[in-house]
Amino acid sequence: MVLVSLSVVVYSQKNDSLKVRLNHYTLTIGTGWTHYINNLEMGGQNLQKDYAGVSLKFFWEPEHRLSLGLETGYYKLFMAKGQLTDNTTGQVDRSVIPLIFLIRMRIIDNVHLGIGTGLALIMNKTVGGKQKVVTETISLSNFELSGAYIYPLSKHWLVGGEVKLLHVGNTEDNMCTIQATCAVRF
């Protein structure tokens, strides 16, 4: 992660030919399809893995190719319902709210690659085994890889699409998402 960060920082020092002015900020909202990459070793049958998710990003865009930002969102990872094990029925839901520090770099016109790391709040709701239990866990080692196409509609408004992979370290969950995004630049 350090190596990647350093490489991005060094490469990003190139002047950006598309700069309009220094120090933009953008606020981006995205929504779209999320898919849980099922790597459960136990209870992975009867899993609902596809949901809609939302994300919210704030970026500082200086004159260079590099942008720095924070991202959060809400993603439901999976729901298992019915016969969870040989002898137990119930329902388990898991969702995650990440808070990721992002480094994003424009590779070619309108195309950006990003990496990020940060925290994630994992919420697990279990109904079964004679009780409903909700747990909340902070995961400290998470990372995100993303690719985005951002098209400027005007000086202030941008639309685009984004593909993203999120890894949640504490539970070793992985999910990918494809989102449509809308951003305001100021």
Next chain:
Amino acid sequence: MKIRNFYVIVSLMLIIGCNKETLMPVPSSGINSFPEGTLPVPPVSKPLMEGIYRATANTTIFGDTMVVKWNRYGVLFTCRNGKHFIMDAGYLDSVILIQGYWRDGYSDATGLCNMSISGPEGGNDLLAGKPSANIIIRGTYGANNEAPNQSITLQYIGPFSQKVKNSNFYILGHRAGGRNSDRLPVSENSIAMVKFTERLGTTGIEVDPRISSDGVAFIYHDPDINTRLTQKGLLAGDVSAYTWLQLSSFVKLIHGERIPSLEEVLTFAIDSTDLRFVYLDMKSADAVPVVISVQQRAIQHAKDKGRDIVILMGIPDTDVLNALMACPDYRNVPSLCELTVDDVRMLNSKVWAPRWTLGVQNGLVQQMHDEGRLAVCWTIDSPNWIRNYLDQGIFDGLVTNFPYVVAYHHYIQE
């Protein structure tokens, strides 16, 4: 273009590098194999076979000296450098056949091994229950699942010293025998580990009690459900938030075992092992009253079965200490205190258990001995420190993730 390639490669390395590397293959003979077609070695023969052996061939890997020690399930050959053989034995005619595998506690090296003691080279005497000074164990070992093809020969030097035979030293397996990161074939804090642990040379275990949301004491080290300890499953978060039914139904430990209840562990230790010491390293002050009642039932069960085993509640911090002191008649709860010697006296603990980094502390340990208490030290893993503590200290036991190393240095003492 170059930087993009670099980006992709480093990202792949990050993803791949995050994979756990905690598993070590167990050669195909498995952990409970028994030489086919053989009869069990008579109990009278086992202590006669135990002792110190000199390796006279291929000493590079295993060193020139080995300790051979029987346990309830098989026989352990252990070396100075952390390598050890987990073996089963039986006899056919006058030949004692020994088979199993060797492993290195400090790397992932392992392999199959077959050995035997022929009749003229000690088999006849041992099987007749007679001591023999001329035992020679011959065999071959290999790497991984390859057929053993490297020869190894062990020559009996002599029995354990009288000091060792007379000592009541406890070799205590941390988390019942070792951590998951020690790449053992069974999960830490599991019934399978309690069954396996004596094969590693332990004579006692340390386990980690917690309590479920519905008041069942169970054994699990960490405060949360995580992939270090469990197979990736549906539950996540605070392990104590779940009911016992949920934990036992939805969670499997890393090698597929169920999380055991404290009652199951103690019953198994009493009924199905020769372990002499169980150290309940309390992970939750809330669990104290429940653990006391399970402990009392287990002690009664052990008495009924005539088992020589001590079961002690460990006091690792002031929260647990205060919880214990809030219980009626707490001075009669058999306990092991990790705090100061004054706390030991206040609780009337049977054992003082200081952290190993505090040194051998012979003065304080002697005070404990003078008061009729024991002292064990936790958790000591380095071979050099283990040897130093055995040479220089007067502890009554060591908690370790490498019991076979402690076993080597203990049994080889003169």
